[in-house]
Amino acid sequence: MSKDGSSAYLTTKLDVLINWGRKNSLWPLPFGTSCCGIEMMATLCSDYDMSRFGAEVVRFSPRQSDLLIVAGIINLKMAPILKTVYDQMSDPKYVMSFGACASSGGIFNVYSVLQGIDTLIPVDVYVPGCPPAPEGVLHALMRLQEMIAQGQTQSQKKRIEMKKGIS
């Protein structure tokens, strides 16, 4: 409906409309395990303000969120917990690997550290840096939004594969 009260309409494909809604209302779950978590908080705060991209509703419950931000080192003892949190999130879900430690283990190539969370769960965007700058995080978020609009994220692709399998 237009501002003057006259009716208006828009034609689109349902998928495109839904993905447009999804990309502009990401609800992040902050899985901040170390110093990258501080940088993530800075990105959420007013200076950089992640809410400009529709991603300000931080939820600490995996049931209510669709973007898992893994910010920081994941020890092998933490790995099962990360896996559980990821499994509890409902589809479609997206994963941002935030910083060097989450992406590759960083400088910690030792017995106790997971060498990249992509060995455990599928990752959509990686943010390089130790820790990454807030601009980098916003860039990753915008890249993720593009991917969602195009249906290119891991969980969307998996869903399409599943549909193909059924039909």
Added chain:
Amino acid sequence: MDIRKPISSQGGDSILKFLDLWKKQASVLKQKFGVAIEEIRMPLDDLTDVPIVYVQKDSIISILKFLKEDSEFEYRFLADITATDEESEPRFELVYNLFSHQNRCRIRVKVRVRESDAVATAVSVWEGANWAEREVYDMFGIRFDGHPDLRRILMDHRWVGYPLRKDYPLRGYQMFVDSEPVNLSLLEQDK
């Protein structure tokens, strides 16, 4: 301030400040415990900043108790328990770092431990030794006799081996995708 003049470090300061006290304490220890004291390494004579007292395994608890309670020593604070893997026989050196609030100085007590040995627990002297000993057990596999709850504290309970031993591979990953099974008997204890 003249920047060319070397500034003595805090360690250097404390050596000069406490050396007389430490020498007195060393002679008292030797007199009282005799052969139970294997060796005492003093600062300035050896490469150390605090005296290192090597003691025999069987008398460790009585010596720790004496260091804590005697009015001339009063090392009442157990700063840390740790260990080193020497890769020789006996394999480990168990380290007790003590601090005296009264005299404001530190002392280090060491025990040489073979791989097959178990050491008496210090929980009877300091309650706080409980978790410190669990960490030593977790990382080095040194067992403590009489410990109330000798389980791993940092690593997963299904972990095989002891990561800080020299023969443990640096990248010896052990991946557990499932969470640790909950030990229900621990919940019962809390009630």
